[in-house]
């Protein structure tokens with residue numbers, strides 16, 4: 001049971017008139033206060049499918065009590081910390097986050113297509129002032145609550161939930177003073193009996209790609225689950241789930257770069273039948289009606305849609321999702337692979353919340369020093385460390 005102050009009235013989510021109060025708050029765009037602490041934390045009412053739910057505003061998870069379901073562990077322990085105030089700027093009054101992107105959403109007509117992600121995230125440059133494609137995908141995932149898992153979600157997280165939460169998260173973000181939701185396409189769950197209506201809505205949503213004009217081309221963002229790659233003349237087709245009959249074209253050189261750069265993601269996806277491969281891409285339309293990929297990045301997620309970046313994380317999550325404890329998956333955003341982050345946080349662990357760190361094989365002294373610093377900075381949390389080069393996974397229950 002949770003208590004909220006809604007339109008001046010204290011209510012709990014098990015009250016008979018709770019849905020009615022939410023309906024009024026949604027209509028009036030009122031801000032319910034979560035009463036998990038004395039001041040109350042402002043939240044908002046969102047429509048997920050046909051259900052009204054109270055959601056936290058961007059990056060306010062740390063304001064909630066540690067025992068509150070809306071609580072989130074400190075952002076400094078993931079790649080989100082360095083982005084706050086730079087690449088991601090909050091407007092607390094509007095409840096939105098303004099994003100600075102490291103890639104373009106428009107394109108000169110003559111330039112060639114087919115870049116593969118911006119190289120920031122995995123190469124030498126580590127500029128936290130802008131979000132790469134992968135960084136944006138991480139932020140969308142994080143804000144959608146798709147990094148959190150409790151036993152309560154078992155069997156209840158499918159593309160339907162992923163789709164609705166991504167859409168809702170995009171509504172709380174803006175790029176160049178425009179809502180991200182207007183530039184982001186996420187395919188809705190496909191139902192054969194509604195095929196015509198779904199295709200109609202898709203064509204409508206993607207119509208900005210085909211506006212004839214002489215200025216720069218409009219690009220849109222697409223986030224979807226990859227069904228398969230199949231070869232085409234001079235390139236590859238990327239087939240996205242829930243978009244039957246729809247083809248995304250990737251030029252051959254870009255396909256080769258994609259295989260190199262996202263080798264780990266593709267291997268993780270290929271080696272586990274329950275995993276999903278998520279693509280984020282900027283896409284462009286051509287006069288012939290073909291949709292081409294301009295830039296693309298990939299992310300592998302588990303059966304529970306929790307992101308993983310290597311087989312160690314996969315094994316850790318496999319163990320953790322069998323336990324009953326709430327867990328929050330940490331994401332790398334723009335951090336380099338040579339920098340530590342809390343791979344998972346168990347916020348309800350007692351006596352202290354726990355941060356779980358995976359040290360990769362061959363980690364150098366700088367990695368160890370940075371890890372030590374992160375652990376020392378949070379005396380309120382206990383640390384669990386798995387040195388993958390030295391030992392099997394330590395027990396999780398001590």
Ligand SMILES: [Zn+2]
Nearest residue numbers: 034036064068
């Ligand atoms: Zn709360």
